[in-house]
Amino acid sequence: MKTVITAKLKLLTSPAPETHSSVAGVDVGVRYLAVTSTTKGDCTFHTGKSIVPKANHYARLRKRLQKKGTRSATRRLVVISGRERRLKADCNHRISRRIVNAHPHCIIGLEDLTHIRERTKRRTHKRKPNGKGTERVSSKQRKSNRHASKWAFAELHSYIAYKATLAGSMAVKVDAHYTSLACPRCGYTSGANRPNRGLLFVCQSCHAILHADLVGARNVALRTLLIRQDWMSTGVLEVSPDVSCDEAKAARRLRYAELRWSIDTSPRLPGVR
Numbered sequence: 308m309k310t311v312i313t314a315k316l317k318l319l320t321s322p323a324p325e326t327h328s329s330v331a332g333v334d335v336g337v338r339y340l341a342v343t344s345t346t347k348g349d350c351t352f353h354t355g356k357s358i359v360p361k362a363n364h365y366a367r368l369r370k371r372l373q374k375k376g377t378r379s380a381t382r383r384l385v386v387i388s389g390r391e392r393r394l395k396a397d398c399n400h401r402i403s404r405r406i407v408n409a410h411p412h413c414i415i416g417l418e419d420l421t422h423i424r425e426r427t428k429r430r431t432h433k434r435k436p437n438g439k440g441t442e443r444v445s446s447k448q449r450k451s452n453r454h455a456s457k458w459a460f461a462e463l464h465s466y467i468a469y470k471a472t473l474a475g476s477m478a479v480k481v482d483a484h485y486t487s488l489a490c491p492r493c494g495y496t497s498g499a500n501r502p503n504r505g506l507l508f509v510c511q512s513c514h515a516i517l518h519a520d521l522v523g524a525r526n527v528a529l530r531t532l533l534i535r536q537d538w539m540s541t542g543v544l545e546v547s548p549d550v551s552c553d554e555a556k557a558a559r560r561l562r563y564a565e566l567r568w569s570i571d572t573s574p575r576l577p578g579v580r
């Protein structure tokens with residue numbers, strides 16, 4: 308028992324590349340709340356199918372009550388907001404627990420979410436069918452935009468981070484730049500790799516076809532692997548990307564562009580239904 312405790316304490320106090328032997332990447336998004344990928348090709352998809360509609364229901368109620376503005380509406384608003392928040396927190400706890408349990412002694416890469424709002428922004432305009440100019444999306448789409456509840460991704464990340472530390476793993480942040488547009492196999496980066504911004508990622512250079520959400524997770528995993536390699540060679544662990552220095556940012560992106568996914572030889576589409 309004592310040795311177990313000392314071993315655990317050692318993991319908590321002095322992490323080393325030897326104690327964190329594997330690497331995984333986590334991508335968050337609106338379609339799947341989280342997708343994970345290891346560098347060995349294992350992946351998991353965590354859907355919010357049973358939870359997100361409930362969260363949207365609460366968001367809808369909340370917005371209606373806000374508009375009303377009476378005292379009893381405000382009182383009800385507090386109750387509804389609490390339910391919405393707890394529903395998301397509960398779901399985030401379950402997903403983070405599953406992810407951390409599935410990756411022992413692991414460096415778990417998370418995206419730096421500074422610009423997440425831009426990435427999860429709902430579409431208000433779309434390209435016209437003839438390709439010239441844009442038009443507003445359908446009223447149905449606009450209605451669903453209005454009622455969408457914003458998911459608490461930062462909370463999910465913080466849960467993963469503290470659970471990982473307690474379990475002897477660790478979470479690091481990687482640059483989120485182009486994680487969904489870069490081909491993990493050949494490195495070709497373009498918006499055209501996501502035809503119609505759909506479910507499929509189709510590389511325009513090497514023609515690899517992948518689930519769009521898996522691409523993000525794989526790219527994060529590759530970038531996390533880079534952090535581990537640096538850690539092994541320099542002895543210094545960089546837990547979050549340096550965003551203050553433009554030169555460091557440019558150098559990092561050059562290295563990212565050279566990352567290649569090598570195990571992926573099968574054209575099978577994991578997670579595509």
Ligand SMILES: [Zn+2]
Nearest residue numbers: 490493510513
């Ligand atoms: Zn490619």
